[in-house]
Amino acid sequence: DAGVTQSPTHLIxxxxxxxxxRCSPKSGHDTVSWYQQALGQGPQFIFQxxxxxxxxxxxxxxxxxxxxxxxxxSELNVNALLLGDSALYLCASSSETGTNQETQYFGPGTRLLxx
Amino acid sequence: xxxxxQSQPEMSVQEAETVxxxxxxxxxxxxxxxxxxxxxxxRQMILxxxxxxxxxxxxxxxxxxxxxxxxxxxxxxxxSDSQLGDxxxxxxxxxxxxxxxxxxxxxxxxxxxxRP
Numbered sequence: 294d295a296g297v298t299q300s301p302t303h304l305i306x307x308x309x310x311x312x313x314x315r316c317s318p319k320s321g322h323d324t325v326s327w328y329q330q331a332l333g334q335g336p337q338f339i340f341q342x343x344x345x346x347x348x349x350x351x352x353x354x355x356x357x358x359x360x361x362x363x364x365x366x367s368e369l370n371v372n373a374l375l376l377g378d379s380a381l382y383l384c385a386s387s388s389e390t391g392t393n394q395e396t397q398y399f400g401p402g403t404r405l406l407x408x
Numbered sequence: 409x410x411x412x413x414q415s416q417p418e419m420s421v422q423e424a425e426t427v428x429x430x431x432x433x434x435x436x437x438x439x440x441x442x443x444x445x446x447x448x449x450x451r452q453m454i455l456x457x458x459x460x461x462x463x464x465x466x467x468x469x470x471x472x473x474x475x476x477x478x479x480x481x482x483x484x485x486x487x488s489d490s491q492l493g494d495x496x497x498x499x500x501x502x503x504x505x506x507x508x509x510x511x512x513x514x515x516x517x518x519x520x521x522x523r524p
Contacts, residue, residue: 335514
């Protein structure tokens with residue numbers, strides 16, 4: 294049973310550039326959430342996708358956008374990168390049906406460094 | 409807005425001993441979930457234990473148990489027979505009951521070290 298996977302594991306970009314991070318949910322899951330985790334802090338919710346639509350959004354600017362594909366995988370896009378966007382980006386998946394609907398399972402994350 | 413507070417930034421425990429990690433939260437909801445997640449230095453966030461607010465019985469998972477005090481809005485994690493592999497950052501998290509508003513709200517975390 295494959296868990297949540299994310300790519301790439303590490304990424305270095307410069308200010309002003311754009312980045313795309315990818316996530317494949319755990320088998321059987323249909324909902325994907327994205328979180329930003331600054332060093333030494335707890336994760337902060339960016340947004341959640343279900344049925345290929347953004348269902349809920351946290352307090353992040355429009356530079357952060359996403360997409361969910363028919364196979365439930367998801368992308369996180371960040372435009373006009375700022376130094377403050379440097380963080381670990383976590384993807385979590387969950388299921389709208391079955392047991393443990395409320396439990397989110399996390400991927401290993403993508404470490405983004407903006408220079 | 410819901411908030412989760414972990415006031416102890418660091419804790420240390422001797423191997424084989426018991427340690428308790430504290431967490432408080434604030435919410436106006438009556439139906440919600442609480443979680444403890446573990447994040448080792450390798451950074452993969454792993455679910456340790458979860459608690460449904462409507463259940464009075466405290467959740468247990470092997471060496472891990474919680475003390476859930478709904479009226480006090482307190483949710484502590486007890487780790488018994490601590491092992492070296494328990495060393496990690498632990499996050500307390502809150503989620504409203506499943507639906508369109510099911511984001512996780514995390515505390516700042518606590519770094520647990522285990523002394524051999």
